[in-house]
Amino acid sequence: MVNSRSRTNKILFFYLPLTLMFTWTIFPIYWTINTAFKHEGDIVKRPLEYFPTAPTVENFVVAWNNVGFATFFKNSLIVGISTVLVVIVLSTLSGYALSRYKFKGKRSFLLMLLATQFIPRAMLIIPLFIIFKSMGLISNPLSLIITYTAVEIPFTTILMSGFIGNIPRDLEEAAAVDGASKLQSLRLVMLPLLLPGIVATAVFTFIYTWNEFLLALMLTNQQSKFTLPVGLSFMMGEFNVNYGALAAGSVIALIPAVILFAYAQKHLVNGLGGAVKG
């Protein structure tokens, strides 16, 4: 920062570790991209190619056309975005209740939220399947949206409650005193203040839904309703080894998450910051 004693010190204790950190983070991603652009034969060729000498998009074509990858991609987007919307509304409401009110059963509710995280999901599949079957929702994206919402709400509620708790009450009151209607104060005062928290909630939820495999497979009995992680798993079974296409599929699956991060990065830090401020 300000009082760096010498250039060498700064390089040794800041830029060097920073470079290491950057390399450590990006290398696996780079390697996957590198693999995705290689011809099948070149992937296993030695000496290893650190850069594809004859880059090809053939793997991407294979992955995209594989067993309806495009459909899976679309399904994942639908499920992801819908879940995000539901989770934002529900966790803002419950987060508001937790941070602004004292009420009987508050601790029990918090405990209940925490306890939902204690069970491996694999154990919940059969009962969940039976519930959704009785509702006629098997193979319906709603079954995934509902389950993902239930899984995500505990964390995002805690997140939102921490966040709202750090918004000074005076701001809300001031708006009311100024004669703004409730809706106006909500829209003009609270919403902008809530935005970073909402972004953090959204990113968190989207990433979970985007990557979830087990429930997505088990609650869906229709080819056209599978999501992306299920599509990727088709490329990993017995008799189906194609590292290049697998890497290409992985890269495709990564793109939305990366875009989301690049876009939301700043809000995300602010949002979590608001939630955890001590």
Place this chain on the structure above:
Amino acid sequence: MSSKQLSGDVKVKRKFKIDNWIPYLFILPSFLIIATFLFYPIGTVFYYSFQHYDISAPFYNKFAGFENFVKIFTADKLFFPSLMTSLKWVVSQVGLQLIFGLLFAVMLNQTFKLRGFVRAIAFIPWAISGVLASVMWSLMYNEHMGVFNDILMKLGIISEPQAFLASTSSAFIAVVIAELWRGIPFFAITLLASLQSIPEELYEASDIDGANKWESFIHITLPHLKNTIVLTTLLRTVWEFNNVDLIFNLTGGGPANSTTTLTMYIANLAVNGSDFGYGSALTVISFLLLFVFAMVYLKITRYERED
């Protein structure tokens, strides 16, 4: 009415009956969804832990009483070793993720060129699923075509290709490293967020007092981060305890069960569809362990001090 209610003054609020119901109305949707779609299924797990329930062999199904639990503690050769592996797994994951996450956060909090870009990159592994991460890492760890072997051999550190996931001594470390890659960004991001909320004046004041950087880190930064650290380590402990994606895909719990955590063990039982009742009993034990841990942890760190 709204200003009074928003002031959070409990005594005043009591007068307005509707107000007492507002918090309940607000948590109601969340409560209903969680109760129906998580607590009811969790309840069935508790129920089945007292049954012999084998979905692939209905003729074995009957009431078991405490038989499953007795078996866990007396006859199961894998229970205690897998519990120990879980412990090792959680401690190394959470500990190292915290240390490196803090390091990353402190670095990313400095001002330097391209900071926004570096930050965005630094957080990406968090967005990658366990399945994808294991594809990436198994490709790099591979004995024949893996890039790690290539690099280490070029550097002259090893003379022949190693099979990182194949020995009982290195497999665990190899999986820990892969999971660290994915786990550090979560800590980095939350800690960075928390770091940014520390007022600059505090550091200036301690600077004037003649404190060096290390001292102000210990006396200002850490205390400020305490709540974040408590909450994130707690959540992370629970998540890592239940996280099997990478273990499942990289080693399948092997070699010779050296990477079989308790959750991995349960997942194997659940996936291979044998004794669901027994798997449920193991799940109940792990549920209770986590529950007790969370209570004790919150107590000793005094996290939930009421405002």
Place this chain on the structure above:
Amino acid sequence: MKNLLKISLLLMLVAGGILAGCGSKDDGGKTADGKTKITFWDENAGPQRTPIWEKLIADFEEANPDIDVDYVGLPKDSSKSKLDTAIAADDMPDVGSVQTSWLPEFSIREALLPLDDYLADSELNDLINEGAVTFNKDVVRDGKLYGIPYTQNLDVIWIRSDWFKEAGLEAPDTWDEFFTAVNEMTADGRYGYTIRGGAGGSFQLQRLMFAYSGLENYFDDNGKSTINDPKHVEFLEKYFDLYKKNTPKSDITNDYKEMIAGFDTGVVAMVHHNIGSYGEHSKAFEPDQFEAIPLPKTEDGRYVAEGGNTINMSIFKSTKNPDEAWKFVEFINSAESQSYWNEQVGQIPTNADVLDMDWIKDSAHIKTAFEVYDNPQTVLYKPPFYLPDYRSILDNTVDAGTQKVMSGESTVQEFLDEWAKAVEDSEAKYNDAMK
């Protein structure tokens, strides 16, 4: 506040409405335009096999314009648990591709429709490989036919014939020759062999053991398992001795993908898998670079292979349209479809009419398989598929045990004793429940 309240109430109403409105109605298996709809689950979907099914389904729908087949592909590693859940929740497909080892369990759970009468009335009768059909009946408790086998597989050893030629070595015919060849081929940074120590390894290990020992039964008359027979101990001691000496170190956690990659990248000279991986190798090599040989013969010169290495078309009991479902099963088992499917995948058809086709005669690895199956001395041993925990014993106990032996933590004898005890306990428990 009131507005927030209103908004949330509204949202809940909307959500409730969607929930109520979206529930799929029981359509009795009809599509909107009055076609009969049947669902088909493929137990090993992926870029290789899914297109084959899609082509066959398109052909079927063209020939039967009033039937609509809904294909659902399942990733191989999860297909069994997916079917388990479907049966447990009574939400099964109409038709499924079902492995023979699942038949006993599915039939006892009353999930499948007996197909004896259907087959008897069909043109397919007498065309489908009798041995495979009989095996399917023998393996289930009530002796009925619950699946029509449409493809047969066989474990083989894939070898790099070009390297063998270079070294002046013959492909091994006996186990002694096998171990010698492994040793000879280990040179110049190449490994002679690769062991599948990770997921799925136990199933292959068992087949090697019986091929070596020549034992024909899994249990003796006293209900004692032959798994820890001295012959098996002897074999595994030799076999695991290859680890690290003649094989890559990573073998201990190798699953299919790593094992096959070792062979296809030119690191390993021999690999034990089945004829189904032909497609994979043919992508990596020229035809004269590799070939399939049978698992070596026993001391007295017999081939011993595992019975029931087939996959079947089965109809699930809950189907509302059994006749249409059977039409589809029949179609897939027709000479034309079976020929297409098996040629693409590289496995053995079960329909007698396919066996004279040119591609069969020209295909070396299929000829190898026939060498074994058509040999009058060949014995097919019958694994206890009926034991409910048969698979979980292999997946959990045996895979971990294999790795313990390979890492030197236990001896072959201890490992086989543990395995034998697990199947004996399971057998006793089963017999007890069935009394």
